[in-house]
Amino acid sequence: MKLGIIGLPNAGKTTLFNALTGQALEVTAYANPASAEAPVGVIKVPDARIDRLSTIYKPKKTVYAEVQCADITGLDRGISGSGQKGALFELAWDADALIHVVRAFEDEAVSHEGPIEPQADAAALDLELIFHDLELVETRLERIENSMKKGIGEGLDVEKAALERCREALEAEQPLRGVELSDEERAAIGSLQFASLKPVLVVLNVSEEAISGEGTAAAVAALSDYYAGKQALVFSLSGKIEMELSQLEPDETVMFLEELGIEEPAMNLVIREAYELLGLISFFTVGEDEVRAWTTRRGDAAPRAAGRVHSDIERGFIRAETISYDDFIAAGDMAHAREQGTLRLEGKDYVVQDGDIINFRFNV
Numbered sequence: 001m002k003l004g005i006i007g008l009p010n011a012g013k014t015t016l017f018n019a020l021t022g023q024a025l026e027v028t029a030y031a032n033p034a035s036a037e038a039p040v041g042v043i044k045v046p047d048a049r050i051d052r053l054s055t056i057y058k059p060k061k062t063v064y065a066e067v068q069c070a071d072i073t074g075l076d077r078g079i080s081g082s083g084q085k086g087a088l089f090e091l092a093w094d095a096d097a098l099i100h101v102v103r104a105f106e107d108e109a110v111s112h113e114g115p116i117e118p119q120a121d122a123a124a125l126d127l128e129l130i131f132h133d134l135e136l137v138e139t140r141l142e143r144i145e146n147s148m149k150k151g152i153g154e155g156l157d158v159e160k161a162a163l164e165r166c167r168e169a170l171e172a173e174q175p176l177r178g179v180e181l182s183d184e185e186r187a188a189i190g191s192l193q194f195a196s197l198k199p200v201l202v203v204l205n206v207s208e209e210a211i212s213g214e215g216t217a218a219a220v221a222a223l224s225d226y227y228a229g230k231q232a233l234v235f236s237l238s239g240k241i242e243m244e245l246s247q248l249e250p251d252e253t254v255m256f257l258e259e260l261g262i263e264e265p266a267m268n269l270v271i272r273e274a275y276e277l278l279g280l281i282s283f284f285t286v287g288e289d290e291v292r293a294w295t296t297r298r299g300d301a302a303p304r305a306a307g308r309v310h311s312d313i314e315r316g317f318i319r320a321e322t323i324s325y326d327d328f329i330a331a332g333d334m335a336h337a338r339e340q341g342t343l344r345l346e347g348k349d350y351v352v353q354d355g356d357i358i359n360f361r362f363n364v
């Protein structure tokens with residue numbers, strides 16, 4: 001899974017990127033120039049279940065599920081009409097979802113056009129995505145129509161119809177994530193890099209003092225209304241605090257969290273929500289060598305999940321020896337689980353569930 005962080009200049013994208021990936025890129029109080037290349041980092045998906053399994057197995061290696069993340073610089077008001085679209089094309093860096101950072105924090109030292117108005121900012125950037133996509137739709141439709149005129153447009157009807165519906169939405173300044181498309185239509189337009197089609201996690205970046213304030217709750221509610229029904233989730237955090245948290249040692253983190261009166265870093269929630277939005281789940285493999293979390297899509301059958309581990313295991317799939325995390329913890333170990341009948345042998349039609357611990361049996 002890949003996430004792309006977008007937002008207007010000085011919204012706190014790099015701050016959030018650092019918090020998510022543990023990197024320490026420079027954060028600046030001025031707008032960075034558009035960049036053709038986006039820094040990419042790896043997010044380790046926090047999972048208390050993996051921590052617990054690791055204390056049980058004491059493996060040589062503990063591996064968390066990983067999500068890639070890019071800090072996309074240079075999107076700004078008016079960018080889609082300018083010659084400087086590098087940053088928008090960066091979205092074609094095939095992100096599966098976008099994290100849209102919206103500024104709510106007040107800070108005179110950090111420049112911002114006019115007063116801080118989160119909803120107006122969010123809508124302004126969304127509009128750039130929409131303009132970008134409209135251009136893409138029009139170019140593609142023109143090509144299709146030309147092909148049809150020449151009599152070589154066979155099989156393009158579904159795509160054409162889908163694109164016409166997309167154009168209609170975009171002309172009404174609606175993002176494509178709100179357009180109902182069938183699987184067939186999605187596949188037909190799948191090769192086009194539509195920015196406004198990607199699911200989005202909207203992060204309201206608030207001041208430290210405002211984390212649990214009423215104003216923040218109201219702003220989140222208002223943004224949620226604006227994004228309603230558009231494959232989007234909205235929540236708030238303080239980028240500054242999250243970045244500080246990510247740079248602490250684990251025991252210091254616990255103390256800092258207590259001081260702030262919060263249970264866990266908001267980053268954990270960001271990652272979990274991204275998982276949810278994308279329909280992803282985790283399953284685990286365990287042993288003395290390695291305890292590891294893997295990512296698969298909700299609804300994947302066991303062989304497909306096996307393929308996440310290795311293509312040979314998918315190809316030679318025989319059975320999945322499976323137990324849910326909760327049943328395993330209740331049993332204490334695999335021997336007891338087998339006695340209790342909670343360790344099951346599942347076949348190729350078994351749909352993997354979040355938290356399954358699986359031992360694949362396969363034949364190469």
Ligand SMILES: Nc1nc2c(ncn2[C@@H]2O[C@H](COP(=O)(O)OP(=O)(O)O)[C@@H](O)[C@H]2O)c(=O)[nH]1
Nearest residue numbers: 009010011012013014015027028029105239240
């Ligand atoms: N007060 C405050 N400043 C922040 C916060 N998040 C980011 N900043 C500051 O805003 C400026 C821009 O942040 P940066 O992450 O570089 O924004 P980007 O342009 O979207 O990548 C930097 O000076 C940050 O230190 C925050 O939550 N509170």
Ligand SMILES: [Mg+2]
Nearest residue numbers: 013014032073
């Ligand atoms: Mg930046």
